[in-house]
Amino acid sequence: MALGNLASRFLVAVVAAPILLLAIYQRNPIYTWVIIFAASLVAMAELFAMTLTDRTDRLVSLILGALAVAGFYWMHPLALPHHGAWLMLADSRHAVLGVAVIAPLIYYLFRYGDIATVAPRMAFTVFGIVYAGLLLTTVAELKRDGGAAGGDLVLFVLLVVWAGDTGAYFAGRFLGKHKLYPAVSPKKTWEGAFGGLAGSFLAAAGMKLGRLDGVFNWADVVLLAIPGAALAQVGDLAESLLKRSVGVKDSGSILPGHGGILDRIDAVLFFAPYVFAYIQLRLFIAAL
Numbered sequence: 001m002a003l004g005n006l007a008s009r010f011l012v013a014v015v016a017a018p019i020l021l022l023a024i025y026q027r028n029p030i031y032t033w034v035i036i037f038a039a040s041l042v043a044m045a046e047l048f049a050m051t052l053t054d055r056t057d058r059l060v061s062l063i064l065g066a067l068a069v070a071g072f073y074w075m076h077p078l079a080l081p082h083h084g085a086w087l088m089l090a091d092s093r094h095a096v097l098g099v100a101v102i103a104p105l106i107y108y109l110f111r112y113g114d115i116a117t118v119a120p121r122m123a124f125t126v127f128g129i130v131y132a133g134l135l136l137t138t139v140a141e142l143k144r145d146g147g148a149a150g151g152d153l154v155l156f157v158l159l160v161v162w163a164g165d166t167g168a169y170f171a172g173r174f175l176g177k178h179k180l181y182p183a184v185s186p187k188k189t190w191e192g193a194f195g196g197l198a199g200s201f202l203a204a205a206g207m208k209l210g211r212l213d214g215v216f217n218w219a220d221v222v223l224l225a226i227p228g229a230a231l232a233q234v235g236d237l238a239e240s241l242l243k244r245s246v247g248v249k250d251s252g253s254i255l256p257g258h259g260g261i262l263d264r265i266d267a268v269l270f271f272a273p274y275v276f277a278y279i280q281l282r283l284f285i286a287a288l
Contacts, residue, residue, distance in 0.1 A: 023035050024143060026151075029143045036137060044132040047124075064103050069137055072093055076093060100134065136269055152215070168193060171198075172195065180193055
């Protein structure tokens with residue numbers, strides 16, 4: 001990575017980090033949701049730009065994605081007012097799946113264009129909504145559902161992924177000799193992967209000691225930081241595979257030195273749902 005690229009990354013981090021911290025530590029979770037919603041829109045737009053050639057298809061897919069992402073977050077008991085008719089909408093997110101899956105199929109039924117391309121266009125629309133939209137929304141759900149620890153849980157996700165990315169970069173640069181998955185990402189090495197796991201574990205341990213001591217025990221740290229960070233690295237590789245399959249280097253150019261939004265959140269898309277599911281499973285087991 002060139003020095004100029006590192007400088008660009010540092011500058012983006014200096015600007016973005018205070019905004020993120022200010023949002024996630026506001027008592028009202030809507031500030032976190034606004035940022036996550038905006039990021040999901042950009043990520044979906046980037047993915048549709050890579051996979052859908054027709055501008056109208058991309059626009060309609062993005063509108064349907066925005067509706068699905070908003071519905072997925074807001075149609076939940078903790079997001080809606082706890083009184084009156086609002087209770088009838090609570091926890092009705094199954095309807096969101098209709099928007100995410102059925103609506104694109106209906107759209108292509110009436111605007112099929114080249115009929116030989118309908119199947120991949122349908123698939124990419126639904127995939128983009130779920131992958132770049134709904135998965136990212138779990139970050140906002142961690143803030144909303146985490147109570148007093150909500151902001152710390154979001155920071156936990158971001159720091160573990162960032163530290164893993166940083167650890168992988170430096171370990172790969174100075175120690176890397178054995179290629180990890182050259183067909184998908186030629187520069188990644190096994191040494192970098194283990195360096196990433198070490199960085200993620202240190203970040204998770206630091207968050208446990210500094211902010212989450214009453215939320216996570218050391219078993220939680222191990223179970224979240226090791227398999228979860230490995231899953232985050234798989235998310236990075238999966239996005240690399242997607243880009244390689246459509247012949248692009250970066251998902252976009254919105255972030256200098258970083259590429260697109262999707263390039264920066266690919267690991268988060270896999271790690272945040274894992275953390276969310278882990279916490280829910282732990283609460284379920286504790287309630288038995």
